[in-house]
Amino acid sequence: MKMTTFCKRMIKTFSTLFLSFMICISMFFLSGCAGKPASGTSTDNDSEANAVTEDEAVRNAVDFNHALDDYQPKKDHYSFYFTYKTVHPWWDAVALGMEDAQRQFHDKGITVTYEYMAPNGASAVDQIQRLARAEEGGFDVIGVDVADENVISPILDKMVDEGYKVMTFSSSDASEECKRIAYVGNTHNYQDGADLTEALCKKLDYKGKVAVLVGSVGAPCHEDRARGARDTFAKYKDMEVVAVEYDMDSVDKAHDLTMKILEEYPDLDGIVCCNMSNPVGAARAITEKGSKTVIVGMDHDKEALHYLRDGVIYCLGVQDCYSMGFDTIDIAVKIADGNMPGELFEEKTNEITTIIYQKDAEAMLEILYGELS
Amino acid sequence: MMKKSGISKKTFVMTATIGSVLIMASLIVLSFLASRQTISATNDAVSQVSSFYLEAMADRRAKTITNLIENNFDYMQRAIDILEDEDIKTQEELRDSIGMMKTLLSLSRFALVDEDNIVYTQYTTYTGGSRHEFLLQEKMDKRSISTVSIYGSSKQLCLAIPVHFKALGKNFKACFVQIDIKDIVDLLAFDDPGRTNYGLYSKSGENLSGTELGPVIGPHNLLDTLKKYVSDNVWHGIIDDFINDKEGSLTFVSDGAEESLSYVPVPEMGWELVVLIRESVIHDQIREISDKNLAISKFQIIFTLVLMFVFATILLLQLRKIAKNKIEAEQEHSRNLHSMANTDSMTGVRNKHAYLAKEAEFNAKIKGKEIDKLAVVVCDINGLKHVNDTLGHEAGDQLIKDASAMICDHFTHGSVFRTGGDEFVVLLQDRGYDEMTEVVETFNQETEAHISEDKVVVSIGYSMLTEGDKQLSDVFARADQMMYERKKELKSMGAKTRD
Incomplete structure (x- = not known):
């Protein structure tokens, strides 16, 4: 009797032990002998969303996502001639928009060839000579970035009268009465100058000595911005304009002029820069001098954007050069087909200017130059 | 002896159990340690291999870039060689030729530059002084490699070579290609x-x-x-x-x-x-291989454990079967002993010992008023002594067996006990109780017939449990008295008696 109980107990104990052991083994193998390193990365969606919102205005400053509309060109080959004020990176940006439009026409089976020419220094006389040669080139459309509206506008009128299809583009339109067919570019240069100047005045608390750097003499865009600046300063009695200088679209000259002004007025509080070369030259000068002069200026020069990022330049007015170039080719094709401003395109196609500040510089450097810090 | 044997079995089972557990635990711990060692060794190997692997890969890829650049320089030179042999008279012809070179030599943005820094591509002609860094050089006398940061575009590699090529009345000083660095x-x-x-x-x-x-x-x-x-x-x-x-x-x-x-x-x-x-x-790559090996090892371990489990189960089952057989044998032995103690060896009916146990059982039930139908039949063999004395004990024994058989044959629904040499007692309940009168009558008729036939004669007396009875012996006493009366009666009929 004792033996029976003992045997039963032993069998039960042994079975329980064995079963528990098997369960442990199963769990051991199921859990795996080796732990894999946890990987993974953490993302802050809210921060990303906020960043996108903040960058939105900056990212819209230049529209690189253009597509041709559904207009069907009448020919399969177009030839254009464009002349602009001076060899300068600003117009290289316009050229990239043109090349994109050319590629898109090419994809549609339409060949667009063009010349895109400028002198090394802005010159109305040079522009007249180029236009005269263009007249002989058999181009479908001749586009002009007007070097001097008073000089060039009559030339354009004459060309139109002679049957040439003439348009203006990029920075400077001809005079209001000019017969050119259409203009694609900045239509608010005066306001750009006024807006930058207003930002400067506010920064200086509406008092101080200021200078105005302009680009080429007679260049409508530069002159209009300078006029906008002067008119804005005139609104505030404590703002004193001590100098107005022209750098003729040369960074080196802008630098030299700024140095000269700073030597004459070491207590200079601010500079309004009306073209692309002005702010670069001015920023180099005040950096050399160690001056605290506040700079406001135009355009998207990479060096200027670096100065903006580093706080040397206070703000920059960035024009949508890419759209100017793209729309110029798009509208040139329509003009070549005999279309006039109306439903297909406007007589003045306005391209935007966005004023950006130090906080926007990184994003703009990324957008325009793919530069990531 | 019994105690010594029990300790031995216990020790055996305990040793088997602990031994099995230790073997399996050792197997698992060793497998785990081996696995960890493998992973650690793999990590060390990976660190060494990855550096070597990356350096070799970086070198190879850098050579790929160098080859790409050299190829482009070669292709540009070939393109110029071809263009020099062509008689290009118009700008359209020049553009067509540039386009053809681009296609033939798979050159990206192939362009020519004249002495005025005017750039000629397949579709455009533009003043490029500010756009192409290499054009800032006053005199270009060797090949140029520059990285170009283009507005709104990815950065590009610009490869340029000086050329001395004349067309359209212009002297060309350079040609270049631009390659997207991302490409x-x-x-x-x-x-x-x-x-x-x-x-x-x-x-x-x-x-x-x-x-x-x-x-x-x-x-x-x-x-x-x-x-x-x-x-x-x-x-x-x-x-x-x-x-x-x-x-x-x-x-x-x-x-x-x-x-x-x-x-x-x-x-x-x-x-x-x-x-x-x-x-x-x-x-991951190495772990993939390692995991496969690990999976095989796991399979082997699991397979071994399953085998051990099956083996242990079989052993347990066998042990249980052995124990069960042993228990059954013991129970059978116990039953035999019990049976031997309660059975009359001569007649095969239960003996006096069994009757006493049964009497105790019935006494308890009578006391507890748990029983109402109970009758006792007392039987006595007539003339047993005479037979023993005259015919011998063998004949006497036979007489007892005959009497037992006769009693058992009639009282088929009762418990028959041999309580003395020539005494039997039948206890009747339920159906036996109900049929007792008829059975007794038949039994007596047969007994009476046996007198003349010189066969076994059995005197019986019976009595039933009444309310006044406190124990079985009370019933037995009445039945016994009746049996004596019957014995006398049978004697008068010619049956032999002790006397």
Whole structure:
């Protein structure tokens, strides 16, 4: 009797032990002998969303996502001639928009060839000579970035009268009465100058000595911005304009002029820069001098954007050069087909200017130059 | 003896149990340790292999870039050789020729530059002084490699060679191609299934290709980003390497993941080619192999354990069967002993011992008023002594057997006990009780018939349990009295008696 109980107990104990052991083994193998390193990365969606919102205005400053509309060109080959004020990176940006439009026409089976020419220094006389040669080139459309509206506008009128299809583009339109067919570019240069100047005045608390750097003499865009600046300063009695200088679209000259002004007025509080070369030259000068002069200026020069990022330049007015170039080719094709401003395109196609500040510089450097810090 | 045997079995089972547990535990612990050792050894090997692997890969890819550049220079020279032999008279012819060269030699943005820095491409002619850095040189007398940062576009590699070519009345001084740097990186990664990251960087760590160097560096400035992950000494060392066109490699940890990175300068370019791979990628590749081996080992262990389990189960079952057989044998033996103690060996009916046990049982029931139908039949063999004396004990024994058989034959629904030499008692309940009168009558008739036939004669008396009875002996006494009366009666009929 004792033996029976003992045997039963032993069998039960042994079975329980064995079963528990098997369960442990199963769990051991199921859990795996080796732990894999946890990987993974953490993302802050809210921060990303906020960043996108903040960058939105900056990212819209230049529209690189253009597509041709559904207009069907009448020919399969177009030839254009464009002349602009001076060899300068600003117009290289316009050229990239043109090349994109050319590629898109090419994809549609339409060949667009063009010349895109400028002198090394802005010159109305040079522009007249180029236009005269263009007249002989058999181009479908001749586009002009007007070097001097008073000089060039009559030339354009004459060309139109002679049957040439003439348009203006990029920075400077001809005079209001000019017969050119259409203009694609900045239509608010005066306001750009006024807006930058207003930002400067506010920064200086509406008092101080200021200078105005302009680009080429007679260049409508530069002159209009300078006029906008002067008119804005005139609104505030404590703002004193001590100098107005022209750098003729040369960074080196802008630098030299700024140095000269700073030597004459070491207590200079601010500079309004009306073209692309002005702010670069001015920023180099005040950096050399160690001056605290506040700079406001135009355009998207990479060096200027670096100065903006580093706080040397206070703000920059960035024009949508890419759209100017793209729309110029798009509208040139329509003009070549005999279309006039109306439903297909406007007589003045306005391209935007966005004023950006130090906080926007990184994003703009990324957008325009793919530069990531 | 019994005690000694029990301890021995217990020891055996305990030893078997503990032994099995120890063997299995040892097996698991050893497997686990072996697995850990394998993983540790794998990690060490991965670290060594990854650096070597990356350096070799970076070298190969840098040579790919060098070859690409050299090929483009060769193609440009070939294109110029062809153009020099052509009689180009118009700008359209020049554009067509440029387009043909582009297509034939797969040149990206192939262009010619005249002495006035006017650039001629397949579709455009433009003043390029501000757009192409190499045109800033006053005199171009050797090939030029420059990195171009283009507004709104990815960075490009510009390769230019001086040419002395005349067409359209102009002297051409250079030709160039521009290649998207991102395309170069894509080319480097074309045969990689996305496990390795490639990037091209300037000496200042600026990302030239715009590609992402893994999730940690991303598209950002390499040197700025690395500062967060390496010590100052290491970081300054990398900066020096970049500035001085040196190669190197490092490993850093981000979010618990190890990243291995190698960089090599690309000759003449001022670039550093960087190759990065997550150690986890190499780990994964090696772990894949390791996992397969581990799975096989696991299978082997599980298979062994299952075998052990089956074996142990069989042993247990056998042990149980042995124990069961032993228990049954013991029970049978016990039953036999019990039966022997309660059975009359001569007649096979229960004996006096059994009757006494039964009497005790009935007494308890009578006392507890648990029984109402109970009758006792007392039987006595007539003339047993006479037979023994005259015919011998064998004949006497036979007489007893005959009497027992006769009693059993009639009282088939009762319990028959041999309580003395010639005395039997039948206890009747239920059906036996109900049929008692008829059975007694039949029995008596047969007995009476036996007198003349000289067969066994049995006197019986019976009595039933009444309310006044306190124990079985009370019933027995009445039956016994009746039996004596019957004995006298049978004697009068000629039956032999003791007297």
